[in-house]
Amino acid sequence: MHVYSAYWIGDCVLTNKDEELLLEILYDPIGCNNGNVIQAIPSLYKVNKSAGEKYIRYYLENCKINEGGPLFGLLFDRFQDDSNLHQLLMENSVRFAINNEIESCLLKVFRTSPEEDIFAYFIRRFEYKNNVVNESDYLYYECVPISAHMLLVNKFDVQKSKRLFDIALQWNLNLEENWRIESIARYLIAYLKPSLEITEDIKSIYLQIYSSCKGNFLHVRRLVESISEFHNKTKELICLVSSILEDARSRFANDGGKLKELILRAREAITTSGGKQGTPGKPFPFDIRLKALIEEVLPNYEEHSLTYRILQDSLHYVNRAISRETLFEKDDW
Known part of the structure; x- marks a missing residue:
């Protein structure tokens, strides 16, 4: 697994044989920790995007909630302009807390995304939080960071951040009267304020x-x-x-x-x-x-x-x- 680490592969040429070995190891990683698995996934994506994307989806569905960020961070570091990865992030990162790695990846996608698509992504996070908030495995899951220093849109274009905030405010008005839902919504409003x-x-x-x-x-x-x-x-x-x-x-x-x-x-x-x-x-x-x-x-x-x-x-x-x-x-x- 160390041989195929993304840190070592770089611009090396990989062959079909490498793909076979990677698939065999990744789907049955006996003796390998998830850190080694994460480092090898970009190599599979490099040699075969279709097989790599399939495995990434498999991994994201089964990994722990703190392991999505490192994978996305490594993938975007190697293939940041890849539209397939952008879609994978938007579709499969909701179950992971927004740490620095995921936030950095999201910003790369959001800069070219319409405000409506950006807010739709956060609505999915909001709904996910409401659905899993009582499950012990997700006790510390937050749909957005809640630290005072965390502010997403100050890294956006000014006008874009204002339009996004406008959408968020109007959405907040029509929520059902429920203290838990309103509490989670306040964190989202705070994160999206310009x-x-x-x-x-x-x-x-x-x-x-x-x-x-x-x-x-x-x-x-x-x-x-x-x-x-x-x-x-x-x-x-x-x-x-x-x-x-x-x-x-x-x-x-x-x-x-x-x-x-x-x-x-x-x-x-x-x-x-x-x-x-x-x-x-x-x-x-x-x-x-x-x-x-x-x-x-x-x-x-x-x-x-x-x-x-x-x-x-x-x-x-x-x-x-x-x-x-x-x-x-x-x-x-």
Whole structure:
């Protein structure tokens, strides 16, 4: 198996005899670990693409969920412009978590794929997660990476990333009411957002979607909830929340429960940080920045407006957080 490792084969010429030996070993890899098998698969694909593709499909159906990434990484390293491999990736990588290797391969395919095809791929991952989430073997399977630093579309063309996010937001509005499904969907929205903060262009996307769904409370609630995924708080984010909330105030004025829920979601959109980082015993830098931002924009809103009320509540919230950390510093450091 070592003889046929993709690391050694390089530009060597392989013959039919090599193909026979590879097929015999790969389908009955006694004494070989999967690492050696993975390294030999590109050699089979090189000598016979049809036989190689057939075996790749067989391997991907039977390997462990952490073994798909290394294979795709090695294949794309050797044959990155091969359209058959692109199709294999789109059809057979759903059951594997998106690690760095698979993400790198996906980006090579996505750069020439329509936004609709890209999102359809993620819908398949989303549906797979919903189907296997209760199976112990897939306890740690995630349809998209959930680490704060993971952001797919910042490696895309800017316009393409915005169109993809637009599709994702509109899809999110029509999901069934189910806390587990909504939770998984939030990770997908976060992964596909075009940037870490609300910009004027992203604000325009939100307002266009809001104009088409503003009479539907569930849609409006989900739209406001999704703003929470932007953890870098800006004036544009507060302006967006204000625009939606002040309009929704008149639409849901006769239903105090719905309006109260929107107010709660709006405050969360302003104050949600994801994971905070800072120095033990000191106020979190996120809280310091948010306090300064709210104090800067608060005078721009009329005192009787919902936005002013929410900003005041948010300011009280962040001041309590800062005081709590300051007291902790005095008592324990």
